[in-house]
Amino acid sequence: DTEVTQTPKHLVMGMTNKKSLKCEQHMGHRAMYWYKQKAKKPPELMFVYSYEKLSINESVPSRFSPECPNSSLLNLHLHALQPEDSALYLCASSHGTGGGYDAFFGPGTRLTVL
Amino acid sequence: GENVEQHPSTLSVQEGDSAVIKCTYSDSASNYFPWYKQELGKGPQLIIDIRSNVGEKKDQRIAVTLNKTAKHFSLHITETQPEDSAVYFCAAEAGYALNFGKGTSLLVTP
Secondary structure, eight states: OOEEEEEEEEEEEOOTEEEEEEEEEEOOSSSSEEEEETTTTTOOEEEETTTEEEEEEEETTTTEEEEEEEETTEEEEEEEOOOGGGGGEEEESSSSSOOOOEEEEEEEEEEEEE | OOEEEEESSEEEEEESEEEEEEEEETTOOOEEEEEEETTTOOOOOOEEEEEEEEEEEEETTTEEETTTTTTTEEEESSOOOGOEEEEEEEEEETTTEEEEEEOOOOOOOO
């Protein structure tokens, strides 16, 4: 199984809503990532979890709150987002961080903030 | 952080022709260079990678080359097919994660 799954596929939310994005992998990977991708741009790193601990936060605003409940799951909690936060949110996983581990991406959640 | 430049930004080829995408990087400590293919509405898919202990790697119609001295690496697709049409991203290892190039939109016309 080399699949990373993400739910929901699409999400529309208002600026006062609270929602969560979910990501799951069963490859035994110990590193998980959140990336944000705007149209016609490359993915931009948001957060890195290594062995269920947050190891990198790329200066992401606090309205994005990651959570790693266990080694297979990664959540991204959203609150008070802005319209400019509309994007494709990608989850990825790899065996480890650094040293060139292959990273596998999920299909993404297309988020629209009204 | 690591700077990855990718060219061209768009590439149109006829079915059966070859396509070449080139990337350069700035951090000489990088040792791992993956390539991703992203189709419309999907997440990036890892298609091939190369590590600094080799200069070339092939997988059927896809090949990557790496020149560590010049700090550049390239993706070569031979006998292109319409289903190769997608956006291709090169990337370079950067500490905990990857730095991506800006992408190349490849169109293969029948």
